[in-house]
Amino acid sequence: MGENLRVAVIGGGTGGLCLAHGLAAAGMEVAVYERSRTRTERLQGYRLHINPHGSAALHECLPAPAWERFLATRGKGTGDFAFVTEQLRELAVIDEETGADPAAAHHSVSRISLHQVLSTGLDGILWYDKEFVRYETGPKGVTCFFADGTTAEADLVVGADGANSRVRAQLLPHAGRVDTGITAIVGKYPLTAETRGLVPARLTAGPNFVLPPRGRAMFTAPHEFAGAEVNDETAAVDPVLFDNTGSYVTWAYGASARRLPAGLAELDGAGLRAVVLDQIRGWHPGLSRLVELSPEGTVSRLPIKTSVPVEPWETGPVTLLGDAVHSMTPFRGIGANTALRDAQLLCRNLIGASDGSAAVADYEHRMREYGFQAVRASARSAEDFVTENRFARAMSRSMFAVVGSVPALKRRMFAEHGES
Structure with missing residues (x-):
């Protein structure tokens, strides 16, 4: 060569x-x-x-x-990144620092x-x-x-x-x-003038890592589209799946196979959505609403490998x-x-x-x-996302609460967010 x-x-x-x-x-x-x-x-x-x-x-x-x-x-903007409990109690909110250089x-x-x-x-x-x-x-x-x-x-x-x-x-x-033994179910909640007020402001303010006591977790992240219409093919295909001009909140619920019912591969979007709703019963109603009102065509299963x-x-x-x-x-x-x-x-x-x-x-x-x-x-x-160790999850929640109260730690955590 x-x-x-x-x-x-x-x-x-x-x-x-x-x-x-x-x-x-x-x-x-x-x-x-x-x-x-x-x-x-x-x-x-x-x-x-x-x-x-x-x-x-x-x-x-x-x-x-x-x-x-x-x-x-x-x-x-990516918005403030928050670590919250399943009741949306804030453990730590990491302020976004976008910087002057977009590169x-x-x-x-x-x-x-x-x-x-x-x-x-x-x-x-x-x-x-x-x-x-x-x-x-x-x-x-x-x-x-x-x-x-x-x-x-x-x-x-x-x-x-x-x-x-x-x-x-x-x-x-x-x-x-290799299969990690974890399955995620993901969906998309459209953000419109009507739907925006149906979920708590925390879910549209920025990304959220939801930490229940153990065994599972959830991630949500808004995408607030700036409004430039760059896609001239939306009308030719499914507007729910191919719309890149409308804002939305992406969510992902993950759990180990032992916590999920059998037969997920056979379920359509509506069936998968029903599984998640059952899994998060007792969580903050805003999270249930986020899932319930997501169009079934946007809900899919993702085996984690x-x-x-x-x-x-x-x-x-x-x-x-x-x-x-x-x-x-x-x-x-x-x-x-x-x-x-x-x-x-x-x-x-x-x-x-x-x-x-x-x-x-x-x-x-x-x-x-x-x-x-x-x-x-x-x-x-x-592994941490779906840990079954109740003590480890409790320690994580406590750690994020400490991080949330120390500005220097918060800045460092955000600087490393999304990095290898």
Whole structure:
């Protein structure tokens, strides 16, 4: 691999598209192959937290117009982050410190809006309806094979095809993912003039980590959309799932399998919503109202899995990025940000590299270190989220109460929120 690398990115998700923008801006030859037939085929409508790592990567890799569009479509602010009991008694409220530089700040974004921003400006680079099947390496590079019978040649293939990566399955067949035994049920409560007053102000003021005595927990986070209408396809698809102009509160209820009824996989949104309502009976009525009034089409089940750290592998013309190599639980909100960090690092290494193999080797070494550190931290947070240890949960609640009364600790906690 030399200076004029041809790069093929498998997967048009957050990390892969960010990488493509950065490489294209530097004049490198890059193509992205996405299995979806269109941008709107797979609807992902929940809030995403972008931390300073993610912000820095987007600022560096995106062209100026795309960066400005990202800023225009973000939420109004992440809001104060609170740790509360199941009765919404505040244990600690961490004041937001946004800072003057948006490239080093926290942002609330709609996944739909972010994907739209990342998908624009890639004409001739982003190809849809390209389901990757396998690759073959040879003396002249790598050949990618797709389900439609076509092929693509590249000097470097970047597997950015998510947690169920086919690229990883071929490159590192021993690298697996394990079930944590935790299931989350997630939903979205639309915020309108009518619905805003039906839930406590705390639920619309900022993100909340709800800590009941033990065995389960809940997370809520508002996305207050700034109002810029950037999505011209909403009317063509389901407006409940694909609306990126309306504000909402995302919520997620998580528990271990032993606390949840059997057969969740067979339930539709209405059934899953009923399960959560039964599970949180006796909690603050505002939380029940949040769940009860969420459209059933927005409620879904999310089995929580995590990757297992793998030993270093021999660098070659195929590498991995994001969830394809270090998928993690969602309990620290760092998965997408770590993928963006990957994209930024790999982009930096490849641009102007006289030795592409050395550039990829350095990327893989550093990515494994911070990526699997994030995996371990996320797994610990998942365990804490559903701990059955009543004493441990009581200690956590007491700790947050102490943090809430000490400004220096509060500032430090917010600074580390969403970080690996």
